[in-house]
Amino acid sequence: MSPTGFESQNLSLPDIEPVEIDTLLANPAFLAENKGLADNRKSCFSGIDNVEQPMSFSSFDDGFHMVLADYVGSEDFVCRVNSPNWLKFYFRLEGSNTIVFDGAGEYRADGPRCMVITQPEGLEKADFLGTEGHNSWVTIFLSPDYVVNKLGVDPDGLPKSLAKFLTTGVSDLHCQSLQLSLEMKTIIAELMESPYQGPIRRVHSEAKAMELICIMLQNISREFLDTGKPSATLYNSARLEEARSILMESFSNPPTLAALGRQVGLNRSRLSHDFKTRFGMTVYDYVTDIRMEQARAMLRSPGLSIGQIAEVLGYTHARNFSQAFRRYFGVSPRAARKQY
Structure with missing residues (x-):
């Protein structure tokens, strides 16, 4: 058949x-x-x-x-x-x-x-x-x-x-x-x-692919049930993927949790809880991951100073960036650059 x-x-x-x-x-x-x-x-x-x-x-x-x-x-x-x-x-x-x-x-x-x-x-x-x-x-x-x-x-x-x-x-x-x-x-x-390269491009590609999956599952479910409303699970999945995409694109100046929730249609507590459940980390930790992976890639470029990298990543002071980098990788940006 x-x-x-x-x-x-x-x-x-x-x-x-x-x-x-x-x-x-x-x-x-x-x-x-x-x-x-x-x-x-x-x-x-x-x-x-x-x-x-x-x-x-x-x-x-x-x-x-x-x-x-x-x-x-x-x-x-x-x-x-x-x-x-x-x-x-x-x-x-x-x-x-x-x-x-x-x-x-x-x-x-x-x-x-x-x-x-x-x-x-x-x-x-x-x-x-x-x-x-x-x-x-x-x-x-x-x-x-x-x-x-x-x-x-x-x-x-x-x-x-x-x-x-x-x-x-x-x-x-x-x-x-x-x-x-x-x-x-x-x-x-x-x-x-x-527009991204290296590990950030991988994150971007996975997030966009996941958006396509959520839209397709939502459309299939809606067409099958003929209700005009996707299930709560699919709805939240799509909103969480949208939130992740927003964070990935605005990691240098990320929105507050409340502002992010308003953008994707989830309240602050629901967004915080469901984001950690789905991705295994808090919104703050996710932004830190993106910043640190981007920092590591940028440190391989000798044309960028530590201060310039800090500014691109959204840190107001190079010292704040250096402290965050050390907490994440266990070494200072300068020491990491020598290793690269």
């Missing part, structure tokens, strides 16, 4: 070796090389030598991975993938492709779209991309355990096929197509054009 929106035409799977996502993610060397890879465009698939900017793979957690691509090629590109144990969120910013499931039909995706995909064990998928213009997309892979236990999603609020997959790990073919909202387009563009 083909899912809604699929057509049974004559495209078949290409005669190439499939990329086994489970095998890829079980390879410690691959994960070590790509852990949090977000500022380094690197191909993780074969057969795309003609691509100007290869795909990049980012691994944020054992159950949370992302592929980011801005494909401009001189030849047609075909990719064959087997990923039965993952919930896939697919966001296409521009371009078009045809998704083919072996023996189960195919789906043509043109222009901005987003899709939710699960596939049964043994059912392979292939993507056919043409050469006209750009093909920009993001694919997020989530394990059932991550969705249920780390994101706290209640499967009962989702379509039956997704609920079955999240609770049993056994998947039917599920392919749900949704409109790509302006909010999603903005987030994808921010992922593609991140």
